[in-house]
Amino acid sequence: MTDIRHIAAASCNYTTFDAVIVGSGAAGSIVARTLAEKGCRVAVLEYGGLVSPGAMHGPHQAAYSKALTSTGAADGNPWTACCVGGGMQFYNAITFRYRQSDLSASQYLGTDMEIDWPITIQDLEPCYSQIEHLMEIGGTNGHASYPASPRGVILSNAMQELGIRPRQIPLAIRAPSNSSGCIKCSACDELVCPTEARASVLARNILDDSGLPGAISVLYGCFVNRIEIRSDGRAEALECYVPFSTELIRIPVERVVICANAIQSAALMLRSKSKHAPHGIGNDSDLVGRGLSFKISGYSVGYLDPADCGSDALASHWGPHATVYTDEFYEHSDVPCRFGGLIYEANLLSPSENIGRVRLHYIAGDEPWSHNRLVLDDVADRYGIPYVRFEYKNSENDHARIGFLADRADDILLHLGARRIEREPSSHAKGSSHLHGTMRAGCDPRRSVVDICGRVHGSTNIYVMDGSVMNFAGNSNPTHTIMANARRMALSLK
Incomplete structure (x- = not known):
């Protein structure tokens, strides 16, 4: 049983919950479901509310605070999306699995932080399969692959003629041939799917599933300001702010699982300073917020004559948004460091914007350095919450790797017949929908913040199970892996 309502309308006895989860996005929702499968009673706290079918990401997010960046302006993106269901309400449904090289990237990259994950790809395998079943990901479990778009077809042909192997993107979108499949109502990116053909935690009943033996209560309109802990490091309660009523409420917890995203999870830990945690929870080694990663990425647009x-x-x-990609340069001797990423079709937001244009996206994981981090600024927003500030600078290897992928994307567009190519100004350093690092996982408390199951070192009941525990961001879109890893960690909870 699942109940979704504004926290002001709830009459909960919080002491009856086995766990309280902060964040209802990809990670928080799959953690809630996994615990409910065990018969647990779970509360999920979410800052944003329910979003309507067809809503656009930009206008929806305009109400929420930005982050301060190196420019000194509040132009950073510390959220994926503030709403029930999180960023999956607006994402493009690209659902790649990671590879072992993503989990052991130290064979290619070297920084002042731990890069390798403390698990292997085999540890994720069963959870990947379960997520693919739940999300109906194309090309898995008998679900039809989404067919290539007209642009995808000509891109595939151009890649093949250049000796580059094209592939179909695994999409969590029901194919048009399905009776409840995509009706191609728009250019599908950064909007809430109006037909539920595209998977989300709500459209696929990951959160709202009456068949679960446990119970989930999603309480939105609630910003978790800090965690109260005892002298032994155990969490006692959450201090929450409700903008609707401007009141502070205290929610007692048996255990708390933080899944607020790599920015907000770390910020919550830093805001939770006390005499028992003078530097913030889990921050004895000054690692909370460090290793901030956004993925290096960019776009090239080719202008062609329709004839x-x-x-x-x-x-x-x-x-x-995308149907075709190539992983030819994921691991390749010609790439700087021999570690590249993906190049894929990336159609523009409005259907008409795409006329006469072909757009390619290139993406790879950035090197995690300790100087790339988030901190809390002295300036607060209108609710009295300190602004998050990004301190972030790409390495020479980052620039070389993304430059190589950009050149290969331009090669494809030129072969396609582009008469002019424009590279869009990169803005990934301001944050994006790909947020990683900041709460690193490992066995050594001196080198990590949480253990391999997401438990914060030094605490018995505080866990983190979102993209913040990723030691290397990975070279492809992270949603599938964030969900699989969150399920792996949640399965370990007793």
Whole structure:
């Protein structure tokens, strides 16, 4: 049984919950479901509310505080999305699995932090399969792959002619051939799917599943300000702010699982300073907030004459953001450090924007350095919450690796017949939907914040199970892996 309501309308006895989860996105929702499968009673606290079908990401997020960046301006993105269901309400449904090289990237990269994950890809395998079943990911468990778009077809042909192997992207979108499949109502990116063809934690009943033996209560409109702990490091309660009523409420906890994203989870720990945790919870080694990673990424846009490729291929685009990619340069001797990433089709937000244009996205994991971090600023927002400030600078290896992928993307567009190519100014250093690091996982408390099951070192009942525990960001889109790893950790909870 699942109950979703504004916290002001709830009449909960919080002492009856076996766990309280902070954040209802990809990680928090799968943790809640995993615990409910065990018969647990779970509360999920979410800052944002329910979003309507067809809502756009930009206008929705405008109400929430930005982060301060190196420019001194509040132009950073410390959220994926503030809403029930989190960023999956707006994402593009690209659901890659990571590879062992993503979990053991020290064979290619070297920094002043632990890079390798304390687990192997085999540890994630059963959870990947379970997520693929729940999300109906194309090409898995008998679910049809989403067909390539007209642009995807011409990109595939161009790649093959260059000796580059194209592939179909695994999408968590029901194919148009399905009776409840995609109807191509728009260019599908940064909007809430109006038909539920695209998977989310709500559209696929990951949160709201009446068949679960336990119970989930999602309480939104609640910002978790700090965690109160005892002298032994055990969490006693959460101090929460309710903007609707401007009141502070205290929620007692048996155990707390933080899944607020790599920015907000670390910020919560830093805000939780006390005489028992003078530097913040889990921060005895000054690691909370460090190793901040956004993924290095960029876009190239090729301008073509429709007569060169066929008018249908370069007409307005309706449907998924991306259908075709290449992983030719994921691990490749020609790439700087021999470790690259992905290049894939990336259609623009509005169908008409795509007329005469082909856009490619390139993406790779950034090197995690301790100087890349978030801190709490002295300035607070209108609710009295300190602004998050990013201190972030890419390494020479980052620039070389993303530059190589950009050049290969341009090669594809030139071969396609692009008469002009423009590279969009990169803005990944301001944050994005790919947020990683800041609460690193490992066995040694001097080198990590949480253990391999997400438990904060030095605490018996505080856990972190989102993208913040990722020691290396990985070279592909993280949603599938964040969910699989969160489920792996949640399964270990007794």
